Amino acid sequence: MGRVLQRLDELYAIGATRVAYSAEEDAAHELAAGWMREAGLDVRVDTAGNLIGTRGAPKVWSGSHLDTVPDGGRFDGALGVVAALEVASRSEVPLAVVAFRGEERGCIGSRAFAAAGERPPAFLELHIEQGPVLERANEPLGVVTSILGQVRAERVFEGRADHAGTTPMAARDDALVAAAEYVLRVRAAARDGAVATVGRLVVQPGEGNVVPARVTLSVDARGTDLDRLVAELELEPTYRTEPVAMGGAPLAALREAVPGAPELVSGAGHDAGILAAAGVPTGMLFVRSLNGGASHSPRELSSEEDVMRAVDVLEAALVRIAQ
Numbered sequence: 001m002g003r004v005l006q007r008l009d010e011l012y013a014i015g016a017t018r019v020a021y022s023a024e025e026d027a028a029h030e031l032a033a034g035w036m037r038e039a040g041l042d043v044r045v046d047t048a049g050n051l052i053g054t055r056g057a058p059k060v061w062s063g064s065h066l067d068t069v070p071d072g073g074r075f076d077g078a079l080g081v082v083a084a085l086e087v088a089s090r091s092e093v094p095l096a097v098v099a100f101r102g103e104e105r106g107c108i109g110s111r112a113f114a115a116a117g118e119r120p121p122a123f124l125e126l127h128i129e130q131g132p133v134l135e136r137a138n139e140p141l142g143v144v145t146s147i148l149g150q151v152r153a154e155r156v157f158e159g160r161a162d163h164a165g166t167t168p169m170a171a172r173d174d175a176l177v178a179a180a181e182y183v184l185r186v187r188a189a190a191r192d193g194a195v196a197t198v199g200r201l202v203v204q205p206g207e208g209n210v211v212p213a214r215v216t217l218s219v220d221a222r223g224t225d226l227d228r229l230v231a232e233l234e235l236e237p238t239y240r241t242e243p244v245a246m247g248g249a250p251l252a253a254l255r256e257a258v259p260g261a262p263e264l265v266s267g268a269g270h271d272a273g274i275l276a277a278a279g280v281p282t283g284m285l286f287v288r289s290l291n292g293g294a295s296h297s298p299r300e301l302s303s304e305e306d307v308m309r310a311v312d313v314l315e316a317a318l319v320r321i322a323q
Ligand SMILES: [Zn+2]
Pocket: 065, 076, 077, 103, 127
């Protein structure tokens, strides 16, 4: 087994649960700090606890996060840090390797980093796809062109509770029937690369022999045109993040390093999205997820062959940007 996978194993051995600012995330950062020193990088920790290893005056930054969701996989986040470290130890590129804190808790570390005002000249993040697109296309790597924006909202449907046996169909005001029609509207609105999900439905009174009087449902809609989704689904979002485009030298360098690779959008948020939104030229490389794209789970997997290919592409792109 090569060093990259070995290091992913070492991080995983700390714990499959390494939530933000826990002892496990701390231990992962300590381990990575040692690897940074081994690679000859100067190590510092910023006020948010982000770990940053630099060589000279870095012309490019690369990295990801070392925290996980509870019982997460061994690639999400960790791969991006370990791969950037591998490039740092293989070559003399004047780069910075960064491990951001608490990505799974809403990108705590990268948000704090961006808010503190430091602006890397360019940022490149390697990440496992966490979805089935590359596996289905039989492609090992993909170039991310944008990270979808996201809105979350709740919708309430009011009807009237009545006896399920004695109330004629024409006399009913069934809140769940209205909600069901709305669920199909949500699905229909998910076009042009958008995705939309009703993941929670609360039916009241929730009795098998009572016509539903009230339904509360959740909507999670993501896309590059949030205004359309909000208008079409009549949402009053309780949470909204804008879509961000990858671009500049990092995107160009990735396209050059993997000519013909599929280009895709990311439906999940990433540290790269926070930096891009802060005006940093940012690129993102996805490596194929196996097991149908299983992620946030111990079933998360990429092959060693794909990982090594991804590290080579990351190195080529970082060298190119740093020129
Ligand atoms: Zn991640």
